[in-house]
Amino acid sequence: MISLRAHKISPHLALLPMALTALVAYIGGALWTLRTSFTASRTFPSDDFIGAAQYVRLFDNERWLISLHNLAVYGVLFIVACMVLGFLLAAFIDQNVNGEGFLRTVFLYPYAMSFVATGLVWQWLLAPGAGIEGAVRRLGFENFRFDWIIDQEMVIYTIVIAAVWQASGLVMAMMLAGLRGVDPEIYKAARLDGIPAWRVYLQIVLPMLGATSATVFLLLCTAVVKLYDAVVAMTGGGPGTASEVPAKFIMDHLFLRSNIGLASAGAVTLLIPVLALLAPYAYARSRKKRA
Amino acid sequence: MSHTTLQPIAPAMSFDTAPAARRKRFKPARIGIYAFLFSAALYFLLPLYVMIITSFKSMDEIRSGNVFALPMFATVAPWKHAWSQVSGGFWNSVAITVPSTIIPILVGAINGYALSFWRPRGANVLFGVLLAGAFIPVQVMIYPLVWMMAHAGVFGSLPAIVLVHVIFGMPIMTLLFRNYYAAVPHELFQAARVDGGGFWRIFLQVMLPMSLPIVVVAAIMQVTGVWNDYILGLVFAGRDNAPMTVQLNNVINTTTGTRLYNVNMAATILTAALPLAIYFISGRWFVRGIAAGAVKG
Numbered sequence: 108m109i110s111l112r113a114h115k116i117s118p119h120l121a122l123l124p125m126a127l128t129a130l131v132a133y134i135g136g137a138l139w140t141l142r143t144s145f146t147a148s149r150t151f152p153s154d155d156f157i158g159a160a161q162y163v164r165l166f167d168n169e170r171w172l173i174s175l176h177n178l179a180v181y182g183v184l185f186i187v188a189c190m191v192l193g194f195l196l197a198a199f200i201d202q203n204v205n206g207e208g209f210l211r212t213v214f215l216y217p218y219a220m221s222f223v224a225t226g227l228v229w230q231w232l233l234a235p236g237a238g239i240e241g242a243v244r245r246l247g248f249e250n251f252r253f254d255w256i257i258d259q260e261m262v263i264y265t266i267v268i269a270a271v272w273q274a275s276g277l278v279m280a281m282m283l284a285g286l287r288g289v290d291p292e293i294y295k296a297a298r299l300d301g302i303p304a305w306r307v308y309l310q311i312v313l314p315m316l317g318a319t320s321a322t323v324f325l326l327l328c329t330a331v332v333k334l335y336d337a338v339v340a341m342t343g344g345g346p347g348t349a350s351e352v353p354a355k356f357i358m359d360h361l362f363l364r365s366n367i368g369l370a371s372a373g374a375v376t377l378l379i380p381v382l383a384l385l386a387p388y389a390y391a392r393s394r395k396k397r398a
Numbered sequence: 399m400s401h402t403t404l405q406p407i408a409p410a411m412s413f414d415t416a417p418a419a420r421r422k423r424f425k426p427a428r429i430g431i432y433a434f435l436f437s438a439a440l441y442f443l444l445p446l447y448v449m450i451i452t453s454f455k456s457m458d459e460i461r462s463g464n465v466f467a468l469p470m471f472a473t474v475a476p477w478k479h480a481w482s483q484v485s486g487g488f489w490n491s492v493a494i495t496v497p498s499t500i501i502p503i504l505v506g507a508i509n510g511y512a513l514s515f516w517r518p519r520g521a522n523v524l525f526g527v528l529l530a531g532a533f534i535p536v537q538v539m540i541y542p543l544v545w546m547m548a549h550a551g552v553f554g555s556l557p558a559i560v561l562v563h564v565i566f567g568m569p570i571m572t573l574l575f576r577n578y579y580a581a582v583p584h585e586l587f588q589a590a591r592v593d594g595g596g597f598w599r600i601f602l603q604v605m606l607p608m609s610l611p612i613v614v615v616a617a618i619m620q621v622t623g624v625w626n627d628y629i630l631g632l633v634f635a636g637r638d639n640a641p642m643t644v645q646l647n648n649v650i651n652t653t654t655g656t657r658l659y660n661v662n663m664a665a666t667i668l669t670a671a672l673p674l675a676i677y678f679i680s681g682r683w684f685v686r687g688i689a690a691g692a693v694k695g
Contacts (some may be wrong), residue, residue: 117597118516121508122524125568129527131546132565136539143541152545196438202431212681213439216446219677219684221626223643224670227650228445231452231659232465242465272442280685329533336628340647357537362633367541374538385533389526 137378144371152367161372171373174351177263181352182331184264188271189327190320193278198308200279201286211283215276222273226340229269230256259349262342266350270337274330278323285319286312321388328384332377353377453477453664460659480664487645488668491625493556494641498563499620505564506571506616507609511601513572514579515587525576528569536566540633547634554636562634563624571616578612579605615687618680622673642669 144162147155165171196214200207217225232238235254243251255261289312297307313320335354342350344359353373360370448465454472455463463470513521543562547553552561582605590600631641640648646669650662677684 118512118518121512121597122518122521124505125509125528125572126520126524128565128568129524129531132539132543133527133531133534136542137534139542139545140538192438195434199431199435204431204435208681210435210439211685212678213442215681215685216674216677217442218688219622219673220670221628221643221673223626223628223647224666227646227662227666228449231663232445232448234657237460237659238465245464272445276442277688280688284685284689325533329535332535336643339628340651343651354535354537358540358629358633361537361541370537371541374535377535378538381533381535382530385530389529 140371140374143367144375146368148366148368148371150365150367157368161368162376165369165372165376168369170348170351171353171356173348174353174356177350178331178334178352180263181267181270181334182328184267185270185274185331186324186327188267189275189278190323192271192275193323194282194313196275196279197282197286198312200283211280214279217273218277220273222270222336223340225269225273226266226337229265229272230341233265233268256342257346259346262346262350266334266337266341269341270334273337274327278327281319281323282316285316289315325384325388329381332381449663449667452660453480453667455660457656457658457660476658476660477664477668479658479661480668483649483661484642484645484665484668487640487642490635490639490645491642491672494559494563494631494635494639495621495624497560498567498624499617501560501564502567502571502620503613503616505568507575507606507613508601509568509572510575510577510579511605512597513576514582515584515600515605516597528572531566532569532573536629540629544633554634554639556635556639559631559635559639559641562630563627566630567620567623571620574616574619575609575612578609582608614680614683618676618684618687622676622684625673 143152145156145158146153147157147160200210204210233253233256234240235257238253240251240253243253256265293311294307297304297311333354334352335358338344338350338352338355344351344355354377357370357373357377360366360373451468452460452465453476454474455469456471456473456475459470512518513525543565544553547558547561552558586604587600590604595604625641626643627641628643628647631644635641635644646665649665650657
């Protein structure tokens with residue numbers, strides 16, 4: 108009898124740590140943040156409910172608006188560049204080239220490095236006078252300018268450059284795995300029909316990589332929302348607030364500016380696009396599993 | 399660059415086996431392919447190259463010379479200086495990474511096993527929450543976790559940062575093991591049940607021994623993830639336990655006066671050395687780990 112009971116209890120017991128984590132840390136944490144976003148919490152959490160005032164303040168805050176704008180610019184460029192570059196690298200590597208293993212290693216190694224290390228390397232390469240700018244000037248082009256990292260208008264693009272360098276290898280690896288799953292007969296048939304290779308890739312193979320592309324896209328989207336380390340390491344959000352991003356805005360208001368209420372409103376706002384992206388994906392997957 | 403004559407098309411091949419070298423006539427399209435791959439390789443290698451050469455230069459040489467030029471008088475002084483600044487962080491990172499790798503993998507393996515074979519009630523709901531947990535920005539959960547840990551009296555300690563890594567690592571590890579066990583024939587599990595194996599016995603004697611490949615993949619993912627973490631270490635580890643990434647950023651971004659680029663680059667390489675070594679040694683597993691972790695669910 109006892110052993111029979113143990114059989115029923117053990118799986119639940121085993122899942123208890125995870126269930127507690129899900130309940131306390133994830134659901135509890137998210138609800139706590141949601142609740143706090145409706146209070147006047149400053150240095151410490153308070154129970155002084157003020158309705159949606161924090162959200163109103165948030166969207167009156169110039170820094171937050173800049174950070175949202177930056178995230179949009181960064182997000183679109185980062186995702187498009189990673190997917191295009193990643194797919195091109197995969198497609199070219201797929202052409203039966205020599206040194207495939209070497210090339211795969213070269214394209215993917217940045218992904219093993221932290222965003223902090225990545226950011227610092229690019230900060231140094233882009234340093235006005237010392238980095239690429241200095242090197243080109245030394246070649247005799249004395250008026251050459253590549254000082255984006257201290258230019259308010261251009262600084263966000265430097266973060267795109269570094270982030271694409273770090274992450275496009277990942278896209279390459281996943282796309283390549285997808286390409287290797289395509290039936291070789293398709294290439295043969297297309298060749299017999301005299302269809303040029305670029306059209307085969309664009310019109311036949313690419314649509315077949317739909318599931319891979321969706322996963323890559325979702326992965327890149329979540330990476331965009333989480334963007335923090337690279338900005339801290341490269342620009343610290345500067346010059347001024349020109350490279351501010353939402354994750355950094357939230358962290359600063361939580362820990363440096365003692366404005367937990369405002370930060371929580373920001374965190375909830377950040378959560379909405381993630382859930383909006385995740386919901387259709389989860390729905391599609393659950394439908395596919397049932398079918 | 400013209401893509402229109404990108405022929406002949408190579409047959410698709412399996413990911414890991416090198417293609418048998420087929421003699422090809424050299425066509426302009428092949429030159430285009432190699433030109434593209436070569437210039438792409440330059441873009442990817444340039445920062446690594448600059449990092450390495452800069453770390454062996456003296457500051458005088460950096461000030462007077464070209465950023466891309468090889469060092470004229472190579473010196474290891476910057477490396478010694480860099481190590482003296484980040485060695486504490488290195489050992490902190492080791493102390494954080496070891497338990498933060500072992501515990502989530504163990505918990506993830508048990509969870510994955512329980513979810514795929516025993517299917518207790520509420521498992522699907524739990525699974526859905528975890529799936530969402532893998533994607534939600536940590537900022538949503540950071541303050542409540544700080545608050546909880548502060549009240550439990552562990553905030554800013556080694557156990558705190560390990561606990562946070564366990565909390566955020568568990569979903570992905572669980573998904574990984576669940577997917578792996580999903581491919582194990584259910585008959586094997588049924589046979590073990592018929593033989594009188596209980597929950598833990600089947601796990602320890604049947605499932606765990608055959609989990610080595612996925613354990614390796616999970617370990618690579620978790621080690622690189624924890625080692626490269628910045629934000630959680632910054633918030634939860636406290637000053638005395640700050641991981642290498644946090645110390646590196648402090649060293650470089652709070653220095654007043656001249657920037658010691660050579661020391662900075664040596665420190666950056668030191669910080670990236672462990673995950674890079676893992677990648678170079680176990681490249682194939684690394685790729686597999688990424689692919690497995692990327693296909694969440």
